[in-house]
Amino acid sequence: MADVSATAARRVRSRHCHGGDGAVVDTISGLPDVILQHIFTYIPTKYAIRTSLLSKRWRRVWCDTPSLSFNSSILNDDWINQTPTGYTAPKMMHFHLKSDKKHDAPHIDKWLEFVMSRHVENMVLSFLLLKYSFPDFFYVNPSLKQLTLKYCDMSPECSVSWTSLKKLSLVRCSVSDESMAKILSGCPVLESLTLNRCHGLSYLDLSRSLRLRTVVVVERSSSVTGPKVIEAPHIHYLYLRYAQFPCTLVDVSSLTEADVDTNEVITYSDKVMNMLEKLQHVEKLTFGGNLLQVLSVAQLRGVPFPMFEVKALTLKTRIFHYVIPGIKGVLQNSHDLKKLTVHTIHCKTKPVYIYLTINLFIYPCLFNMAQLSRRSKDAVRRDIKAKRLTSLVVLVLKNTKTLENMFLVLDKQYHKFKKMIQKLSRYNKVSIALAN
Structure with a gap:
């Protein structure tokens, strides 16, 4: 603990300046809480928590930071799971969780429930080696505005209600036509959709997404194929990167900009x-x-x-x-x-x-x-x-x-x-x- 405290102290001292008499002036601690919390949003949460060793004031600062970011592969499970007990911010703006441990599954439900209780607006979840299925309550969130999911199985068995979601990005996710239709029906204000190396989709019907303006579809290899048919009458921007075969565009009548290429030279x-x-x-x-x-x-x-x-x-x-x-x-x-x-x-x-x-x-x-x-x-x-x-x-x-x-x-x-x-x-x- 002493080593951690010394390291944190050195980091703060390195940002101090000297006064006219040569004394060290603490310019960082004099900043308002809101500025320090804004700085914390750009670093992993573990570093923000370490500043609590400096003083009671710093402990209060990190506890009210509207952003949490964890990587379970480099953090102790107990350390992550104890973090919510000291977190006091009434509203969370950003939450980023990366997990590649199979035994993390029981804790993820609790984490999601916790961050959703804080009305999180921007969430990034990545489960590389974990076959994780989202609980039903995950699909009902009126405060979520941006959502990025990586290596997830998108198979909602309930109705989806993401009434404030404007930007959805799915990376290497499994999602069927039926599941995608259910997800889109629960996103009435969706403006941007990204499908990066997702599989399971055949017909991407975006005709009912009246506010959708941007669609990005990326396919890196022929083994993981993107949608074969796209119907998107309301979008303004389309980005397509297919591995081999181009898709069929049914209706893109409102399109004003398109960026098209293949990742491989095709016949x-x-x-x-x-x-x-x-x-x-x-x-x-x-x-x-x-x-x-x-x-x-x-x-x-x-x-x-x-x-x-x-x-x-x-x-x-x-x-x-x-x-x-x-x-x-x-x-x-x-x-x-x-x-x-x-x-x-x-x-x-x-x-x-x-x-x-x-x-x-x-x-x-x-x-x-x-x-x-x-x-x-x-x-x-x-x-x-x-x-x-x-x-x-x-x-x-x-x-x-x-x-x-x-x-x-x-x-x-x-x-x-x-x-x-x-x-x-x-x-x-x-x-x-x-x-x-």
């Missing part, structure tokens, strides 16, 4: 164009490099592209041959385009050979294989050159008539091509800017 299918047709009216679009490679296959096969009404287009991709036909196809069918951003940094684009299945035989797609040869001087490994960048800019300028601004977010080494890009922009009315 072209008509489902890709069917999905893009549902995005024709969207004014702000972002396409990733893997999707652009698939669109390159469609372009070379002569598949007609939908006519886009996009005004601001962002392409997140490395610059290499595999994406060029796809970019060309999109630009040629974007007659209202005003702003184009090409973002090449931190892209997860995988430059690979794409194969098409035609008449049950597998043939290489119709790229110019000489251009794609890894032995070529302009191979994918060496595509970060002026030639590639210049070719892209020329391609854009030739295939757009309404473009006003073009932004290239590039790696530092691209800046040596700044003069070259500026020279190209002189002969066009398009403003071209470089950034990193």
Whole structure:
């Protein structure tokens, strides 16, 4: 205990300053309780509790902090379970619990009951190795506004009533169509829904979620599949990252912005164009490099592209041959385009050979294989050159008539091509800017 006290004291002293006579002035303890409690919300609760060893005043400060954060893998069970006895805050703003111990299950019910009695507004629960099923009372909470659940089984047997919930995030959770429908019916003011690597969903029907504006669906591997069909007539923003096969969009008529890509390069299918047709009216679009490679296959096969009404287009991709036909196809069918951003940094684009299945035989797609040869001087490994960048800019300028601004977010080494890009922009009315 003495060691803990000394450590806590040193931390506080390190934030003290010296007065004119060289004496140490305690500037931290002089802060109002509300400011100290706000600071405590950014650190694990175990550190906040340690400050109670400094004085009675500090003990009162942590007890009224409207935030608790625990990780059972590094804390003693008794220590966690005794914490509520000293907690006096009438209302809790944030509660974060991470548990990976199977024997924690009996205590979690008590913890949830405790934090819900304090009208918690923001809750994050993660149960990595624990097969935990929520009790019925968990699904009835009028004060909850934000909820993030990780590694949970979402199977409510009762009616759900989260009447104040605005943001729901499910990460690696199991949830069926029936369970999701029950959850959504109990969230009348839900504004944002995130499904990250969840499984069990087939048809995501959001037609009754009248206030829902943002939907994020992420699928990392083909073994954990996201919803195959999405019906979301009221949303304004859609973020899709599928591992292999695109989903079917039934109704996204209110959509104003969409960010779409695949985590792997997939074989072209008509489902890709069917999905893009549902995005024709969207004014702000972002396409990733893997999707652009698939669109390159469609372009070379002569598949007609939908006519886009996009005004601001962002392409997140490395610059290499595999994406060029796809970019060309999109630009040629974007007659209202005003702003184009090409973002090449931190892209997860995988430059690979794409194969098409035609008449049950597998043939290489119709790229110019000489251009794609890894032995070529302009191979994918060496595509970060002026030639590639210049070719892209020329391609854009030739295939757009309404473009006003073009932004290239590039790696530092691209800046040596700044003069070259500026020279190209002189002969066009398009403003071209470089950034990193």
